[in-house]
Amino acid sequence: MKLNIRFKLVAFALIIALLAGGGISLYSIYQGRERILATFEKEAREITGLISGTIVDDLYVLDLRSLRHRLQSARINPDIRYTYVTDLQGLVLSDATEENALRDQRLSDSFSREVLLSAGWISRVEGDLLKVGGPVFLPDGARLGHLQVGYSLDHAYKAVRDTTRTSLYITLIGVGVGAFLAFMVATGFSRPIWSLAQAAREIGQGKLDTRLMIDRGDELGALAKSINHMAESLQGREAEAKRAKEALEARYTELETLQQMSQTILNSLDLETVLQGALDKVLSLGLFDLGAIRVLDRSRTSLEPVVSRGFRDPKAVRTHRVRDVTTGKIIDRVMALKEPLVVEDVQQWDGLRTFKSEGAQSAIVAPVRTEEETVGVLHLGSRTPRKFQPDEVRLLEAIGSQIGIAVQKARLYEQTKQQALELEKANNVKDEMLRFVSHELKTPVNAVIGYAGMIRDKMLGEINLEQGKILDKVMGRSRELLGMINSLLEATRIEAGAVKAESREVGLDSFLDELRASYDVPLGKELSLQWNYPSGLPAIRTDAGKLRHILQNLINNAIKYTDKGHVLVSARIGGGSRQQAEGSGQVEFQVADTGIGIPEQSLPFIFEMFQQGDGLRRAHRGGVGLGLYIVKEFTEILGGKIEVESETGKGSTFTVTIPCAPKRIDEIEEEAW
Amino acid sequence: MTKRMLSWKVVFITGLLLLPHLTWAKPLRIGSISTEPAAEIKEFLPFASYLAKQLQSEGFDQGKVVVAKSMPEMAAFLKEGKVDLYIDSPFPTMAVSRLSGSKLLLRRWKKGIGEYYSVIFTRTDSGINRLEDLKGKMLAFEEPFSSSGYFVPKMALMQEGLKLVAKKQPSDPLAPGEVGYVFSLEDENTMLWVLRGKVVAGAMDHQKYPNEARANLNSLKILHKTLSFPRQIVSHRADLPGNLVAKIKETLIKMDQSEEGKKVMQKFERTSKFDEIPEASMAPLLKAGKFIDAEIGLR
Numbered sequence: 001m002k003l004n005i006r007f008k009l010v011a012f013a014l015i016i017a018l019l020a021g022g023g024i025s026l027y028s029i030y031q032g033r034e035r036i037l038a039t040f041e042k043e044a045r046e047i048t049g050l051i052s053g054t055i056v057d058d059l060y061v062l063d064l065r066s067l068r069h070r071l072q073s074a075r076i077n078p079d080i081r082y083t084y085v086t087d088l089q090g091l092v093l094s095d096a097t098e099e100n101a102l103r104d105q106r107l108s109d110s111f112s113r114e115v116l117l118s119a120g121w122i123s124r125v126e127g128d129l130l131k132v133g134g135p136v137f138l139p140d141g142a143r144l145g146h147l148q149v150g151y152s153l154d155h156a157y158k159a160v161r162d163t164t165r166t167s168l169y170i171t172l173i174g175v176g177v178g179a180f181l182a183f184m185v186a187t188g189f190s191r192p193i194w195s196l197a198q199a200a201r202e203i204g205q206g207k208l209d210t211r212l213m214i215d216r217g218d219e220l221g222a223l224a225k226s227i228n229h230m231a232e233s234l235q236g237r238e239a240e241a242k243r244a245k246e247a248l249e250a251r252y253t254e255l256e257t258l259q260q261m262s263q264t265i266l267n268s269l270d271l272e273t274v275l276q277g278a279l280d281k282v283l284s285l286g287l288f289d290l291g292a293i294r295v296l297d298r299s300r301t302s303l304e305p306v307v308s309r310g311f312r313d314p315k316a317v318r319t320h321r322v323r324d325v326t327t328g329k330i331i332d333r334v335m336a337l338k339e340p341l342v343v344e345d346v347q348q349w350d351g352l353r354t355f356k357s358e359g360a361q362s363a364i365v366a367p368v369r370t371e372e373e374t375v376g377v378l379h380l381g382s383r384t385p386r387k388f389q390p391d392e393v394r395l396l397e398a399i400g401s402q403i404g405i406a407v408q409k410a411r412l413y414e415q416t417k418q419q420a421l422e423l424e425k426a427n428n429v430k431d432e433m434l435r436f437v438s439h440e441l442k443t444p445v446n447a448v449i450g451y452a453g454m455i456r457d458k459m460l461g462e463i464n465l466e467q468g469k470i471l472d473k474v475m476g477r478s479r480e481l482l483g484m485i486n487s488l489l490e491a492t493r494i495e496a497g498a499v500k501a502e503s504r505e506v507g508l509d510s511f512l513d514e515l516r517a518s519y520d521v522p523l524g525k526e527l528s529l530q531w532n533y534p535s536g537l538p539a540i541r542t543d544a545g546k547l548r549h550i551l552q553n554l555i556n557n558a559i560k561y562t563d564k565g566h567v568l569v570s571a572r573i574g575g576g577s578r579q580q581a582e583g584s585g586q587v588e589f590q591v592a593d594t595g596i597g598i599p600e601q602s603l604p605f606i607f608e609m610f611q612q613g614d615g616l617r618r619a620h621r622g623g624v625g626l627g628l629y630i631v632k633e634f635t636e637i638l639g640g641k642i643e644v645e646s647e648t649g650k651g652s653t654f655t656v657t658i659p660c661a662p663k664r665i666d667e668i669e670e671e672a673w
Numbered sequence: 674m675t676k677r678m679l680s681w682k683v684v685f686i687t688g689l690l691l692l693p694h695l696t697w698a699k700p701l702r703i704g705s706i707s708t709e710p711a712a713e714i715k716e717f718l719p720f721a722s723y724l725a726k727q728l729q730s731e732g733f734d735q736g737k738v739v740v741a742k743s744m745p746e747m748a749a750f751l752k753e754g755k756v757d758l759y760i761d762s763p764f765p766t767m768a769v770s771r772l773s774g775s776k777l778l779l780r781r782w783k784k785g786i787g788e789y790y791s792v793i794f795t796r797t798d799s800g801i802n803r804l805e806d807l808k809g810k811m812l813a814f815e816e817p818f819s820s821s822g823y824f825v826p827k828m829a830l831m832q833e834g835l836k837l838v839a840k841k842q843p844s845d846p847l848a849p850g851e852v853g854y855v856f857s858l859e860d861e862n863t864m865l866w867v868l869r870g871k872v873v874a875g876a877m878d879h880q881k882y883p884n885e886a887r888a889n890l891n892s893l894k895i896l897h898k899t900l901s902f903p904r905q906i907v908s909h910r911a912d913l914p915g916n917l918v919a920k921i922k923e924t925l926i927k928m929d930q931s932e933e934g935k936k937v938m939q940k941f942e943r944t945s946k947f948d949e950i951p952e953a954s955m956a957p958l959l960k961a962g963k964f965i966d967a968e969i970g971l972r
Contacts, residue, residue, distance in 0.1 A: 062862065062865050062866055062869060062871055063857070063858065063859070063862055064859060064861045064862050064865055065858050065859035065861065065862055066858070093865070100861060103861075103887065104887055104888055104889065
């Protein structure tokens with residue numbers, strides 16, 4: 001439950017008033033009661049003493065009649081309920097009644113016993129009675145008897161009640177007055193506080209022109225002044241914030257426009273599409289009614305309109321070309337100034353004929369710039385007169401630069417596209433030529449080899465030794481030529497993407513044994529071909545033909561470039577164990593020779609087409625430089641890789657690594673592509 | 674006859690009718706002796722008013738109570754015609770009669786009692802066994818005009834040959850052979866003084882004796898009982914007309930025959946009736962003329 005401060009203040013003041021008033025009242029009541037009872041008791045003792053004085057003679061002479069009369073006279077005091085006079089033994093002499101019914105009776109209550117023993121007046125409250133009693137003395141101090149008087153406390157209690165009631169009334173009046181004053185004070189406090197809260201709420205809600213009219217000299221007045229000051233300060237800051245916000249929004253709009261324009265430029269490479277989008281974006285800002293973008297033509301002598309928007313007569317824009325950029329007209333000036341030109345009164349301006357005819361009142365002509373030069377002009381016009389802000393001009397300048405980038409990009413794209421077409425055309429010619437040449441060469445070379453073989457095998461008659469040697473050279477060279485042609489064809493197929501792997505299970509043991517057997521012939525030089533591979537190699541899934549081509553090419557190259565020494569062919573499981581090889585390991589093949597080696601500078605290009613390492617290798621050993629290119633391509637088709645280490649004069653080592661569990665063929669093909 | 678003349682006739686006739694009242698109307702005065710006149714008047718007034726009302730035909734228009742402080746004063750009132758009827762116990766009545774010549778009329782049954790007697794009592798441990806033993810002792814009587822508490826017992830003691838001497842204080846010295854007495858002014862005092870040994874013996878009527886003795890009855894003993902005598906006597910001044918006296922007597926005797934009379938009598942100290950004074954009970958008192966004269970100082 002929400003309680004307002006006035007209620008709390010009133011409640012607080014009331015509680016304090018009640019506590020204080022109640023405490024004082026209770027204390028007053030208690031004190032009043034004690035005082036009344038004490039006074040009553042004092043008076044009762046005095047009255048009892050007086051009665052005692054009047055009866056002493058009667059008691060002395062034992063005149064019960066007189067004693068009764070005096071006691072009855074004492075009963076004129078309405079508080080006296082009874083009077084007893086007893087002798088020294090406590091026997092009643094008179095009870096002040098005509099009947100004197102208690103005469104000769106002994107009063108046995110505790111108070112009466114105390115009275116008998118008391119040396120002076122004693123008193124005690126019992127119920128609604130105040131009992132006062134004591135001895136009756138003669139002037140010489142002789143005790144004659146005892147007097148007991150019972151006083152009704154009704155009047156005393158009534159006085160207590162009256163006093164209590166009066167105290168309560170006073171307290172209630174005090175509390176009432178206190179409550180009224182508390183209400184007034186609380187209202188006096190709460191009203192300005194409420195006003196302060198209201199003002200703070202209104203200020204919080206944005207009503208910064210709220211002002212407090214509290215003219216007080218205390219803290220509330222100071223607080224009101226502070227709130228007014230705060231509101232003024234907030235109002236000023238709000239204005240600043242508003243301006244900043246507007247600036248930020250303008251900047252945001254600018255950036256957004258530029259970003260969207262960049263996006264438009266990125267989304268398309270078509271110049272007209274890009275410029276159309278850019279112009280639409282500019283006009284969407286709402287600053288202009290019409291606009292056009294003109295771009296310098298390839299001859300750089302004319303500004304040709306590419307796109308336009310908002311023109312009542314678009315045809316006039318399209319037909320209007322600025323032919324001469326050096327005539328001093330407005331466009332020329334723009335091209336020369338390289339910054340936006342603001343024309344606040346188009347009709348009075350020298351130029352902008354199209355805008356004038358369209359009824360434009362104000363215009364901005366911004367250059368479309370690349371980093372190096374101005375490549376066009378952005379025309380923007382408003383049919384209502386207006387003043388352009390620097391931010392707007394700056395935005396249009398930025399837009400002009402964006403459009404310039406778009407123009408440059410589109411032109412580069414056009415240029416690249418053209419070059420690509422030309423390259424594609426040239427490549428197609430090359431491929432056609434290669435296919436043609438290879439096919440046309442392969443047929444006669446096969447015929448030469450066939451016929452030379454027939455002669456060498458003396459199928460056409462006897463030949464002498466010299467002829468045999470010559471035929472051997474013819475056949476050797478022809479085979480080399482055939483190999484080169486095949487390589488060319490293979491390379492051509494690879495380039496065309498026509499080479500694919502055919503995966504099947506290949507037992508490495510039998511594969512290498514067969515390969516080794518194919519080289520079991522004299523090499524004709526001081527060279528030994530050594531094989532080093534462990535038995536029990538696993539079967540792997542790969543394209544056995546391409547693997548064989550790879551290894552044969554490397555072995556043949558090693559033999560070819562090694563005159564003395566050895567060529568070592570080795571194979572091993574790269575991952576270690578057979579299980580690993582069958583799982584996800586690799587098989588590593590290595591062909592190492594002690595040949596002439598490859599110069600270090602040639603190593604980066606050794607696997608490129610038509611590369612043979614250096615001129616010496618090419619001149620010395622022949623070939624077209626496609627072997628290692630094909631090896632590399634085949635290795636990659638099988639999902640593997642090839643590396644080479646070489647030192648001139650000491651030999652080379654080629655290492656081919658292919659996966660034991662090759663990826664699916666389709667995956668290999670995808671990666672190959 | 675004009676209206677004016679008629680009015681004068683009405684006034685004249687009314688005046689004639691009122692004349693006897695203006696001339697003869699008088700109060701009936703009832704006398705009593707007391708030291709507390711207010712209480713006495715309050716006690717007697719209804720009776721006086723009733724009686725005056727009953728005697729209206731005799732020219733009484735109201736009843737009045739006249740209180741005298743002493744017997745001589747009452748006697749003077751009777752002589753002077755200031756009191757018509759005097760009601761009291763036998764001794765003061767007799768004394769006043771001897772002083773004023775008033776006549777005894779009827780016996781009053783005060784508190785329902787027609788006759789009573791007095792007792793002289795002492796404590797059992799007082800060593801007093803006979804009246805003779807009272808010589809040299811102090812007695813307590815009630816008051817000088819009390820029949821039962823003073824006159825009758827004193828007369829009885831004197832008739833026994835004892836010499837009674839009035840003393841102011843119980844402690845006053847006594848000559849050998851005399852019996853001293855003091856007035857306690859209250860039977861209750863008399864009883865208390867006897868019980869407390871302030872006096873040796875006391876006297877009161879036989880009905881009050883046990884009431885005052887209460888629980889101490891066993892420690893007391895009665896030394897003497899007097900003869901019975903009327904409880905109270907109604908007397909009238911000597912010059913009261915005989916027919917009026919007869920009328921009064923008739924009225925009082927018949928008073929217990931009407932409800933109104935009973936109620937008035939009940940309020941008048943619970944009087945039960947008025948009747949003729951029995952000669953037997955009055956005889957001893959009538960014979961005590963000398964004694965009475967001595968008491969009232971006529972001799």
